[in-house]
Amino acid sequence: MADPGNSELYIYNTLTRKKEKFEPLNPPYVGLYVCGPTVYGDAHLGHSRPSLTFDLLFRYLKHLGYKVRYVRNITDVGHMESNADEGEDKILKKARLAKLEPMEVVQYYTNRFRHNMWSLNVLEPSIEPLASGHIIEQQEFVDLIVKSGYGYEVNGSVYFDVDKYNRNFNYGKLSGRVIEDLISNTRELEGQEEKKNPYDFALWKKASPEHLMHWPSRWGEGFPGWHLECSTMSTKYLGEEFDIHGGGMDLLFPHHECEIAQSTAALGKESVKYWMHNNLVTINGQKMGKSLGNAISLFEFFSGDHPLLDKAYHPMAIRFFIMQAHYRSTVDFSNDAIQASEKGLQRLFEGIKTLDKLKSSEHSTVDVEALERKCYDAMNDDLNSPVLISHLFDGLKIINFINAGQDFINEKDLKNLKNLYHDFLYNILGIDKPEEKIDTENLSDRIIRKFLQVRKEAKQRKDFATADLIRETLNQLGIEIKDTKDGFEWKIKT
RNA sequence: GGUCGGUUGGCCGAGUGGCUAGGCAGUGGUCUGCAAAACCACGUACAGCGGUUCGACUCCGCUACCGACCUCCA
Numbered sequence: 001m002a003d004p005g006n007s008e009l010y011i012y013n014t015l016t017r018k019k020e021k022f023e024p025l026n027p028p029y030v031g032l033y034v035c036g037p038t039v040y041g042d043a044h045l046g047h048s049r050p051s052l053t054f055d056l057l058f059r060y061l062k063h064l065g066y067k068v069r070y071v072r073n074i075t076d077v078g079h080m081e082s083n084a085d086e087g088e089d090k091i092l093k094k095a096r097l098a099k100l101e102p103m104e105v106v107q108y109y110t111n112r113f114r115h116n117m118w119s120l121n122v123l124e125p126s127i128e129p130l131a132s133g134h135i136i137e138q139q140e141f142v143d144l145i146v147k148s149g150y151g152y153e154v155n156g157s158v159y160f161d162v163d164k165y166n167r168n169f170n171y172g173k174l175s176g177r178v179i180e181d182l183i184s185n186t187r188e189l190e191g192q193e194e195k196k197n198p199y200d201f202a203l204w205k206k207a208s209p210e211h212l213m214h215w216p217s218r219w220g221e222g223f224p225g226w227h228l229e230c231s232t233m234s235t236k237y238l239g240e241e242f243d244i245h246g247g248g249m250d251l252l253f254p255h256h257e258c259e260i261a262q263s264t265a266a267l268g269k270e271s272v273k274y275w276m277h278n279n280l281v282t283i284n285g286q287k288m289g290k291s292l293g294n295a296i297s298l299f300e301f302f303s304g305d306h307p308l309l310d311k312a313y314h315p316m317a318i319r320f321f322i323m324q325a326h327y328r329s330t331v332d333f334s335n336d337a338i339q340a341s342e343k344g345l346q347r348l349f350e351g352i353k354t355l356d357k358l359k360s361s362e363h364s365t366v367d368v369e370a371l372e373r374k375c376y377d378a379m380n381d382d383l384n385s386p387v388l389i390s391h392l393f394d395g396l397k398i399i400n401f402i403n404a405g406q407d408f409i410n411e412k413d414l415k416n417l418k419n420l421y422h423d424f425l426y427n428i429l430g431i432d433k434p435e436e437k438i439d440t441e442n443l444s445d446r447i448i449r450k451f452l453q454v455r456k457e458a459k460q461r462k463d464f465a466t467a468d469l470i471r472e473t474l475n476q477l478g479i480e481i482k483d484t485k486d487g488f489e490w491k492i493k494t
Numbered sequence: 495g496g497u498c499g500g501u502u503g504g505c506c507g508a509g510u511g512g513c514u515a516g517g518c519a520g521u522g523g524u525c526u527g528c529a530a531a532a533c534c535a536c537g538u539a540c541a542g543c544g545g546u547u548c549g550a551c552u553c554c555g556c557u558a559c560c561g562a563c564c565u566c567c568a
Contacts, residue, residue, distance in 0.1 A: 034568095035568070036568090037568075038566085038567070038568090043568090044568095046567085046568060047567090047568050048568085049568060050568045051568085053568095090566065090567095175497080175498085175563080175564090176497065176498065177496095177497065177498095177563090177564075178496095178497085181496055181497065181564080182496095182564075226566085247568065248567085248568030249499095249562070249563080249568080250562070250563070250567065250568060251567085251568065252498095252562095252563070253497090253563060253564070254563090254564085254565090255567095277568095278568075279499095279562090280561090280562070280568075281568085282561075282562095285560065285561070286560095286561075287561075287562070287567090288568095289566095289567060289568090290566090290567065291566070291567065292567095321506090324506075324507065324508095324516085324517070325506085325507060325508090326507085326508070329500090329507080329508090330499095330500080330561075330562090331506085331507085332506075332507095334505080334506075336505055336506075336518075336519085337505070337506045337507090337518085338506095339518075340505075340506060340507095340517060340518035340519080341506080341517075341518080342518095343517080343518060343519095344516085344517045344518065345517095347517085347532095350531095350532075354532095378508095384508075384509095386507060386508050386515090386516075386517095387508060387509080387515070387516080389508095389516070389517080390507095390508070390515055390516035390517080391515095391516085392516095393515095393516055393517070394515090394516075397533095397534090400532090400533060400534085401533095401534095403533085404533070404534090
């Protein structure tokens with residue numbers, strides 16, 4: 001194996017809009033924070049994209065020898081419902097509808113999310129903190145911001161003073177927005193009159209009397225603001241400065257912009273060195289989203305139980321499909337596209353079976369090292385999984401030529417080639433080895449029945465030789481056959 | 495409306511200033527009693543119009559179309 005330590009990984013930093021060489025702040029340690037799910041409903045295919053993208057990154061960093069602490073939060077509190085004009089808490093609304101405790105809803109969907117992740121072979125993060133479990137820390141974070149002069153309290157709510165912040169720092173540096181544009185574009189929402197400016201955002205929000213999810217604070221009963229949990233929990237678990245913060249592109253503004261503002265205001269410095277954003281999953285060219293009504297949940301994909309799906313898809317087909325597109329490109333869902341991936345993956349699996357049976361020779365006529373270099377180059381180029389996969393397909397030709405006796409491979413190269421597929425397909429791309437699971441009980445049953453059906457047909461056309469041959473063969477296998485008036489019976493002889 | 499991004503062959507999807515991406519489908523072939531599978535081989539492409547260049551799909555400009563964000567979402 002080439003030494004992966006020699007690899008120079010480049011990743012695209014949204015902050016600079018350039019690919020940058022990845023250099024951790026404190027090698028060999030890497031701190032990675034990713035915005036996780038809001039657990040008020042089942043995850044759909046779009047939600048799987050950040051999980052899969054940063055699972056790929058997590059796996060590759062570990063493969064390169066880094067010691068990674070991967071923190072992915074669970075948002076179980078505090079986000080607002082889209083069309084609820086009152087600004088009702090999303091989780092709360094769902095709870096009302098279903099007459100459940102809010103924490104019951106959250107627990108239910110958290111469990112289901114974890115189940116989905118397990119199906120997709122997504123590695124568990126090192127820490128999976130809940131926003132509701134860090135209320136105290138979030139309040140402390142608000143204190144820091146207020147003390148530094150960038151937060152102000154009004155009627156039991158605390159807001160972030162964007163204008164003031166922007167005078168000393170740059171609000172909009174990540175998303176490329178300018179305050180002037182925001183002024184003209186901010187929609188009128190209830191509660192705006194409390195803020196100094198419409199683009200100020202809540203750090204702590206006063207709970208209305210009917211609000212169920214609220215916590216005591218020095219400002220009164222309330223709940224944390226929309227963006228606070230990530231600033232708080234990333235700081236708590238990864239420190240005031242850490243390496244990588246990831247999430248979906250749609251979180252760029254305002255969520256991540258506000259996170260930067262909060263952390264910078266509270267800590268007096270930039271927290272994140274590299275910002276990474278995955279692109280969206282589209283369906284008919286449009287973003288897959290709950291509110292757009294075009295979402296297909298992962299459970300539906302795995303069961304095939306959705307009008308837009310031709311069939312059920314194995315989680316690995318989904319994973320491979322996502323991996324066949326670069327994380328910064330959109331990937332458009334269609335049955336044809338996933339089925340194409342599914343068949344391609346099948347061919348890859350067949351090739352690996354062939355690889356396992358390959359015999360080594362004295363000398364090699366193939367260049368395994370070059371293939372390996374190409375695979376690392378692809379991954380080092382901002383996690384280019386589609387190009388990596390194309391090299392794995394190219395490698396199939398090598399395998400098949402050796403198998404056909406047209407090329408030869410020595411023992412060392414053969415070992416390396418096996419390692420290569422093992423490392424890149426299984427460990428890095430995270431594709432699960434296919435298990436040869438056949439329902440043997442059912443299968444033998446079906447085979448016996450089919451045999452007897454053939455025998456019955458043979459008897460009907462007076463082909464007694466064939467009929468007897470079948471009976472004799474089955475008898476020898478310990479299966480006793482009894483002809484009946486209109487068919488047959490059989491049992492396994494004891 | 496503002497900001498940003500995209501437009502690649504039948505479909506999906508990479509990439510590059512001159513050299514085959516890859517997958518699926520298709521076509522031809524090998525194998526096979528037939529078929530299937532497997533394997534081998536092979537097309538078709540870079541939205542339009544200008545410009546820069548010896549040369550552009552790749553750089554620049556304009557136009558058209560699509561999308562994301564600006565408001566909860568990954």
